[in-house]
Amino acid sequence: MATPENSDPTYHASYAFPDGDLVLQSKEGTLFRVHSLVMKLASQEPFETMLELGSKDGQENGDDARIPMFESDEVLLAMLNIIYPNGDMGQHPSSLGFAKQLLAAGDKFHMNKVVNMPACSYCFDVYAIACQYDWEEVANEATFAVLACDKKTWRTRGRSLEKESFDKLLDLHAQRKTAMKEALGFGGHYPVMWTRIKNKVHANCHKHWGPKTNRWTGWELLTLHVLLQMEMVSFGGKIRDRDFMDKDDLWSYLIEDECHECGKAEIFDKYNLHVEVIRVLNSVPKTV
Template identity: 30%
Template structure:
């Protein structure tokens, strides 16, 4: 049997065939049954292989008066779906490179025909190619078929997606629990960073909150000046927190916070220039733009914010 590995762009399974034409990779005259796809491509296959791979075919071919190989077994799936499954279940055939838009249908078809080995193999194919696949589709598929490690890994790649922008077709891929888990991950990251931007004035390190090390008079490290306390309640800082909250709502990865353009927004200008007199240095500039960005990103990337479901 020919090697079935392909690049997904110019494959026998994706070409057009005339009615009742046999797929070139599955035309063995010694095969004892014929499958026919919904687009009229036929496949000569061995019943033993089909019965070993599929509970559906095992039951059907075990019935009295089962097909004798003359009449094709008509399937509603198109040829490119069927050939992908045949490549998976046949021994000594390289795993197919399945086009991304076909993956959902291939797994669903394997499920329909009770093909557990094919479903397991597809889990590895999906995991290996996850970086090239749609994150929502991959996450939904992994949740549906219990691929927990794939679901966890893929949930992290959804953090650059605003879930409120998903359309009905994307939402319908997920059951209620899967959607809740993903929403909870996104929401928790947003809310947790907002909480941890309540400034702590401390010399302790590391700290879970955004930290500004306080001014110290004489040698009493426990003494906190008013200028340090005012940092945490500054209206300008509250504005900054609210802006970060909005960005995290749209992109729970926090991607916009890495961009200097965010920190140079006009509305933050007063934050970098406002100071308080009367501290140990006479005039304390409360916020530094670069240090503030660095400190917020430290908290964003800390273990205090979940990265997966």
């Protein structure tokens, strides 16, 4: 991978790779020449679709693939700094609002490395101050970023919080796991919708599906995997990875589960099931 050249003023100085084959354009119009391979390795399907569209436009115009982004210069630069091997994201985000924008961008493009960035741990400090002065709105905003921190960060940074403030975070974490478990049991306030996850083969199967009517070994394993990942990162962590359904042979167990109505296997649509799990994950409580 070549060293960036800073001679072209139309590109951001840190991301003007001469061998880059993809150009990202920020909301302000700044251009970032990057490598599509790096973006593909870091992102999931939403970004891959944009890459295909950008490549098509580039071929028609005889230029490099160009993708217009809705993110600002600051957010786009931070995102690239995180996903590039030689990127520098050692500093804390400049503000809570910026941290939220960066997390939103990471979630939008399914970039797990961005969503779980260590720099977001500074939001524990913001949360502590907000609790001290009863700034409820700020505390809730900080909580959103805190949920993206891993268990190790909770242990180390949580020590700096007042017991009452930290207990609120622990209670929220427990509520999220309980709500997710209920949802995967087709109950609670955010139930998994059978119509969204079933395979086309079972289009005419309409009975209620869940542990009460049928024992699904694969489904129980899915529930266990989801809850274990939430225990590590409350925001979801690896659950949001595109290959989550394939980890630890999870999908091989799920396709063996049989329909309670027709008796056929392959009940679930793999892609739609993953999308539905993430939908529920995004629906469970996020604020203290």
